Amino acid sequence: MLANLLDFDIEGLAAFCERLGEKRFRATQLFRWVHQRGESDFSRMTDLAKSLRDKLPTVACVQPLQVLSEQVSSDGTTKWLFDVGQGDAVETVFIPEADRGTLCISSQAGCAVGCRFCSTGHQGFSRNLTTGEIVAQLWFAEHVLRKRFGTTERVISNVVMMGMGEPLQNYDALVPALRTLLSDHAYGLSRRRVTVSTSGVVPMIDRLAQDCPVALAVSLHAPNDLLRNDLVPLNRKYPLAELLDACNRYIPFAPRDFITFEYCMLDGVNDQAAHAHQLVALLRGHSEGGVACKINLIPFNPFPASGLLRSPNSQVQVFAQILQDAAIVTTVRKTRGDDIAAACGQLAGDVQDRTGVVQRMERRKIMMQTQKPEMSGRKETAL
Ligand code: SF4
Numbered sequence: 001m002l003a004n005l006l007d008f009d010i011e012g013l014a015a016f017c018e019r020l021g022e023k024r025f026r027a028t029q030l031f032r033w034v035h036q037r038g039e040s041d042f043s044r045m046t047d048l049a050k051s052l053r054d055k056l057p058t059v060a061c062v063q064p065l066q067v068l069s070e071q072v073s074s075d076g077t078t079k080w081l082f083d084v085g086q087g088d089a090v091e092t093v094f095i096p097e098a099d100r101g102t103l104c105i106s107s108q109a110g111c112a113v114g115c116r117f118c119s120t121g122h123q124g125f126s127r128n129l130t131t132g133e134i135v136a137q138l139w140f141a142e143h144v145l146r147k148r149f150g151t152t153e154r155v156i157s158n159v160v161m162m163g164m165g166e167p168l169q170n171y172d173a174l175v176p177a178l179r180t181l182l183s184d185h186a187y188g189l190s191r192r193r194v195t196v197s198t199s200g201v202v203p204m205i206d207r208l209a210q211d212c213p214v215a216l217a218v219s220l221h222a223p224n225d226l227l228r229n230d231l232v233p234l235n236r237k238y239p240l241a242e243l244l245d246a247c248n249r250y251i252p253f254a255p256r257d258f259i260t261f262e263y264c265m266l267d268g269v270n271d272q273a274a275h276a277h278q279l280v281a282l283l284r285g286h287s288e289g290g291v292a293c294k295i296n297l298i299p300f301n302p303f304p305a306s307g308l309l310r311s312p313n314s315q316v317q318v319f320a321q322i323l324q325d326a327a328i329v330t331t332v333r334k335t336r337g338d339d340i341a342a343a344c345g346q347l348a349g350d351v352q353d354r355t356g357v358v359q360r361m362e363r364r365k366i367m368m369q370t371q372k373p374e375m376s377g378r379k380e381t382a383l
Pocket residue numbers: 111112113114115118119120121122163164165166198199219
């Protein structure tokens with residue numbers, strides 16, 4: 001079987017070159033050809049020795065993902081659906097803005113966390129993506145967009161691991177992928193411009209701090225454990241106090257001196273003024289000095305299976321004002337790509353649920369409706 005060069009960070013590629021009897025510096029040349037120039041044909045890598053150019057196709061390849069579809073939104077947001085085999089497909093989204101180009105990447109086919117408000121979560125979980133499959137999303141998008149825009153300059157300046165999947169539950173594949181994103185011989189992205197978004201896998205937050213600290217976004221979505229247990233089931237394993245402790249431990253290693261908390265605004269569920277005050281108390285009161293953070297309020301993108309609705313803009317503004325009055329930096333995310341279902345929480349791909357996540361979510365929904373009716377519907381408030 002051929003080795004997929006997209007699976008290697010530069011250290012891994014150097015070790016691969018050594019196994020071929022080549023000098024380690026060959027890895028740097030090869031890495032640049034593949035990632036900086038988007039080249040997958042070894043015969044065109046002209047500064048490699050002819051003997052290596054001849055040998056490589058017999059032992060290695062650059063394995064792209066097959067594009068199943070591409071949709072371009074009226075606002076320029078572009079969404080690709082990639083085939084990852086065995087009936088699974090994952091989504092990747094490019095979001096162009098005046099001063100940056102952001103790529104939202106998937107880390108798993110589906111997701112096992114099963115957040116109530118998340119379209120991916122409702123699809124269930126099939127498998128982890130490999131490092132090569134994670135990197136291939138950027139490799140494809142960067143080089144396709146360069147050609148499309150007629151430029152040799154970098155198009156993608158920011159990457160957010162906020163597509164399908166919980167990246168910290170695919171840690172071993174994630175870290176080499178991040179190292180490739182950051183490598184000056186590949187994409188050369190700044191640590192500040194690469195964001196891992198997690199629902200709160202506490203032990204892996206600590207490991208990321210040691211292995212490859214990049215910007216961290218935490219899906220918070222609730223100001224208390226009772227409500228968060230319902231919205232983000234992982235909270236039962238790693239409750240808020242433990243999660244916020246992990247955030248405080250991460251900050252000294254982070255490229256920014258704060259954590260971003262994502263908070264999806266759900267009409268009548270977590271968007272009341274009382275929730276905002278509770279959130280302030282939680283973040284200010286946790287540990288001495290509180291948690292250095294920024295809050296990103298996300299307008300919910302409704303989908304039928306969720307049974308949830310988007311908070312009215314006026315409610316979002318009231319909520320934001322309470323946070324700002326408490327001197328917490330708060331932004332409201334602009335929704336992008338609504339018309340092609342590319343906005344936050346809308347990525348669903350096409351996933352064979354192989355772990356029964358969907359059934360578990362259904363059972364949980366029924367249980368919550370029978371045991372805690374106050375937590376399951378809209379227009380009711382869990383405090
Ligand atoms: S919000 Fe993230 S962690 Fe939760 S189900 Fe969706 S993809 Fe998984």
